Every structure is written in structure tokens, then in C-alpha cells.
Amino acid sequence: MRKNETQISTIIGMNAECDGDFKAEGSIRIDGTVNGGVTVTDTVIVGASGCINGDINSKKVIIGGEVYGNLNVPEKVELTSTARVIGDITTNGLVIDEQAIF
Secondary structure, eight states: OOTTOOOEEEEEOTTOEEESOEEESSEEEESSEEESOEEESSEEEEOTTOEEOSOEESSEEEESSEEESOEEESSEEEEOTTOEEESOEEESOEEEOTTOBO
């Protein structure tokens, strides 16, 4: 594995719904819905079908779906063209594709 690749340790599938705050070690991909805050030690990837109704605390975030909450991400936030973020973003690095909504 190359150094810049992210190894996903947890996946919340497309039809899954998690109610309450969610914490995990490593990286996580969310294609379903989380109704609560997400705290992860490495990277949060929100797929195009993913939705988080709560704050995100992690090192890095890549968003392709929807987030209704604040992002506290020290390293880097990346918003793809399908991203929709309603909330405040606190980060040192920000990449925004065209058509992203924030």
C-alpha cells in the first residue's frame, strides 16, 4: 500500500442508518445515514449517497454526499462536485470542486 492511500476499516452501507454519535479508529466510509456526530482518528469518506446529520471530527474528510453539521478537520477537507455541506468548516486545507454546495 502506498503511503497516500487510505485503508478503510469501517463501512456504513447504502441502506444502513445509525442513530447516535459514532466513533471509530482508522478510516470510515459512509454510504448510508448517520444521525449524530462522527469522530474518527483518520479519514471520513462520505459517498454520494451518504448523509451525516451531525458534526464531524477527524484528521481528513472527503465528502461526496450531504453533511448537516460542523466540520472540525485539522488536515484537509475535500468537497467533490456532488457534496452538500450545511455548517461551518474549520480546517488547514480545503479543496472544493465546481458545483459543490457549502
